[in-house]
Amino acid sequence: xxxxxxxxxxxxxxxxxxxxxxxxxxxxxxxxxxxPITPAPGAGGTNAExxxxxxxxxxxxxxxxxxxxxxxxxxxxxxTRGNVEWTITIDSHGNIIER
Numbered sequence: 001x002x003x004x005x006x007x008x009x010x011x012x013x014x015x016x017x018x019x020x021x022x023x024x025x026x027x028x029x030x031x032x033x034x035x036p037i038t039p040a041p042g043a044g045g046t047n048a049e050x051x052x053x054x055x056x057x058x059x060x061x062x063x064x065x066x067x068x069x070x071x072x073x074x075x076x077x078x079x080t081r082g083n084v085e086w087t088i089t090i091d092s093h094g095n096i097i098e099r
Contacts, residue, residue, distance in 0.1 A: 048069065049067050049069070049075070052067055052075040052077075052090050053067060055090060055094055055096075056077075056079055056088065056090060056096065059081075059096055060081050060082075061079035061080065061081045061086075061088065062079065062080050062081070063078075063079060063080040063085075064077060064078075064079040065077060065078055065079070066078050070089075072091075072092070073091070073092035074089055074090060074091045074092060075089065075090045076088070076089045081098075086098040086099065087099045
C-alpha cells in the first residue's frame with residue numbers, strides 16, 4: 001500500500017492566487033457597501049443635501065423637493081415614485097421610509 005504525499009500540485013499556487021484575489025475584491029466591495037450613503041446634516045450643508053438627493057434619485061425617486069435636515073442625521077422631504085407622491089425620510093445609513 002502506497003501513501004501519496006500531500007505536497008501541493010503545481011497548478012494550485014495559481015488557483016490559490018486567483019481565490020485570494022477574488023476574496024480580496026469581495027471584501028473591498030463589502031466595505032464600500034457598508035458605508036453610510038448620505039452625509040450627516042452638519043457635514044457641509046448643501047453637499048449633504050445633494051448626497052441625500054442623489055441617494056433618492058438612484059433609488060428611483062424624481063421631483064425630489066423640500067429636503068430638510070433633522071437633528072438625528074436624517075432628511076425629510078417630498079418625492080415622486082411610480083406616479084405617486086410620497087413624504088420620504090432617509091436616515092443617516094441611507095434607508096428610505098415612504099409615508
